[in-house]
Amino acid sequence: MTYIHERPEWPIFEWQADGLTAPLANVRHRQGRLIGRMEGLGFSLRKEAVLHTLTEDVLKSSEIEGEQLDKEQVRSSIARRLGMDIAGLIPAERNVEGVVEMMLDATQNYSEPLTEERLFAWHASLFPTGRSGMTKIIVGGWRDDASGTMQVVSGPIGRERVHYEAPAAPRLPAEMAALLYWMEHETGIDPVIKAGLAHLWFVTIHPFEDGNGRIARAIADLYLARSEQSQQRFYSMSSQIRAERNRYYDMLEATQKGGLDVTEWLRWFLDCLERAIVRAEETLASVMEKARLWDAIKGHPISERQRLVINRLLDGFEGKLTSSKWAKLAKCSQDTAARDIDDLVKRGILVRSEAGGRSTSYTLVMPVGDAEAP
Numbered sequence: 001m002t003y004i005h006e007r008p009e010w011p012i013f014e015w016q017a018d019g020l021t022a023p024l025a026n027v028r029h030r031q032g033r034l035i036g037r038m039e040g041l042g043f044s045l046r047k048e049a050v051l052h053t054l055t056e057d058v059l060k061s062s063e064i065e066g067e068q069l070d071k072e073q074v075r076s077s078i079a080r081r082l083g084m085d086i087a088g089l090i091p092a093e094r095n096v097e098g099v100v101e102m103m104l105d106a107t108q109n110y111s112e113p114l115t116e117e118r119l120f121a122w123h124a125s126l127f128p129t130g131r132s133g134m135t136k137i138i139v140g141g142w143r144d145d146a147s148g149t150m151q152v153v154s155g156p157i158g159r160e161r162v163h164y165e166a167p168a169a170p171r172l173p174a175e176m177a178a179l180l181y182w183m184e185h186e187t188g189i190d191p192v193i194k195a196g197l198a199h200l201w202f203v204t205i206h207p208f209e210d211g212n213g214r215i216a217r218a219i220a221d222l223y224l225a226r227s228e229q230s231q232q233r234f235y236s237m238s239s240q241i242r243a244e245r246n247r248y249y250d251m252l253e254a255t256q257k258g259g260l261d262v263t264e265w266l267r268w269f270l271d272c273l274e275r276a277i278v279r280a281e282e283t284l285a286s287v288m289e290k291a292r293l294w295d296a297i298k299g300h301p302i303s304e305r306q307r308l309v310i311n312r313l314l315d316g317f318e319g320k321l322t323s324s325k326w327a328k329l330a331k332c333s334q335d336t337a338a339r340d341i342d343d344l345v346k347r348g349i350l351v352r353s354e355a356g357g358r359s360t361s362y363t364l365v366m367p368v369g370d371a372e373a374p
Contacts (some may be wrong), residue, residue, distance in 0.1 A: 003256050005167045006203055011178060017261040020193070023270040025194055025242035030277040031228060037284065038234050045086060046232060049287045052282070052315075053233045054078050058103050061217050064245055069096055075147040075315075076206035078104065081211060088308040099214070101355050106218040107233055110225035114186050116176065122215055123208055132210040142176070143209045145169035163249065164256040166206035175205045183219075195223035196269035201261060202253060217241065224273075234283065240276035248272075289366060290314045296367040297349055306340050310349075320361035322351075344365050 004010060038046055055075045064071050069353045073092040076098040080089060092100070104120040120140040126235070127139045143150060150166040179201050189197070199220040206212045217238050223238065241248050247268070262312055293314065302310070309329050314320060327337035341362060344350040350362045 001257065003164050003204075004258065004260060005175075008374065009260050010262060011175075011183055011201060011204075014261045015193075016261070016335050019263055020270065023267060023274065024190060024192060027270050027274050027277070030274060034234055034277055034280055035228060035230065035232075037233070039331050041284075041287070045291055047082075048236055048290065049283055050073065050085060051079060051082070051086075051234050052283050052287065054107070056239045056283075058099050058238075058244040059235040061103070061214050062099060062238060064248075064301050066215075066237065069099065074100060075123070079252075082234065086311075088311060094128045095126075101125045102215070103221070104220055106222040107225050110222050110229045110231065111259065114180060114219065114222065116180060117174075119180075119207075119215065121343060123211055126211045126214060132294050134269065137209040142172040142207045143169055150209075152206065163253040166204070172205065172207050176207055179205065191223050193225035193266060193271070194222040194272070195227065196266045197262070198223055199269070200252075200255060200265055235277045235280035237273055237276050240272050240279060244272060244275075259291060278292055287312075292367050293364065297347075298346055300349070303340065305332060306344060309340075310364065319342050319365070322361050 018279045027099055038049060041049070055078055058074050058078070059069055070093075072088075072090055073096045075091040077092040078084075079086050079096055080105055081100065085185050102125045105118075105122065117228060120278070124140040127137060130136060138144060145168060147198045149168070152163040152166070153160040156262075182201075183194075183198055186194070188273075199313070202216045202219055203212060208215070218238060221233070225231065225233070233254050249264055251268045255262055294307055303309065309321070312329055319325070323334060323341055326332075326341060330337060332340075341350060345352055345362070352360070353361045353363070353364050355361070
């Protein structure tokens with residue numbers, strides 16, 4: 001098997017520009033339209049949309065690699081780093097803080113050059129203990145292949161599927177120097193196309209012992225932010241890749257085993273990106289729904305406990321809300337939880353389910369109409 005990095009023409013990528021004109025135009029149009037709609041929402045709603053998007057980006061990029069992060073920790077970490085004053089912030093573990101730190105550096109500092117030192121800092125943020133799981137790894141430096149050739153595999157032990165083999169470790173300094181030079185000095189390529197190429201190129205080199213996929217997606221996010229010249233993120237490419245994970249890996253494998261014409265990879269990348277922007281409409285709807293509720297009850301006194309639990313319900317609370325779950329979320333007694341709930345039920349903010357006794361649960365009464373969040 002010959003991989004693209006073994007071909008004599010590597011790394012001179014080719015693509016059929018005519019075949020990408022329409023999908024690139026669609027993406028650019030949707031980017032502009034989404035940003036325009038978000039800009040028209042007002043400052044507080046935009047902040048809420050950005051927080052939602054960045055939270056999903058961090059969660060889904062980690063999920064692609066099989067790592068489940070705590071959503072509330074991720075959300076709290078992002079909010080603190082962005083200086084957002086929201087209720088219910090909780091401490092975040094070191095691994096969560098590291099992933100958030102990398103993602104925010106990529107998107108908030110998108111105009112800063114991407115250097116070897118910056119990549120090493122991202123990698124160190126991802127692995128603050130110097131380990132991947134129980135295994136000690138090289139952190140903040142290129143892999144050395146001491147344990148064998150770097151292979152990208154999937155499947156259970158004994159039935160692994162090798163997707164491809166990365167370049168040998170001695171090639172890494174020169175390979176990464178070439179990629180980083182291209183990233184900062186090639187100006188004749190649309191930044192959206194560049195995002196797709198940089199993602200593919202980095203994954204092909206696979207320079208680290210672990211974390212390559214997350215860093216590749218952070219690089220793509222950096223170039224997408226450059227394409228919009230904006231720190232504000234309203235769509236998540238990682239969320240869409242997570243939804244299409246099997247296709248994502250199939251496309252990567254096919255491209256690694258093909259030639260240097262990467263038109264099909266770029267077409268898939270653009271189509272996936274367009275679907276990510278379309279899904280962002282769901283974010284907009286969620287943010288608007290949240291704003292309408294707070295606008296409807298802004299004349300009512302709301303305690304911090306009530307505000308905390310209402311926000312949790314609005315942010316996608318899993319399961320049914322009961323008085324015991326309220327007490328756990330608000331860190332209060334059952335009696336206090338019952339009083340909080342009864343107060344909201346009397347004011348028509350919560351509605352009680354028909355089931356009684358221990359099965360009694362509560363849902364929010366959502367208003368209709370337009371509103372601006374407080």
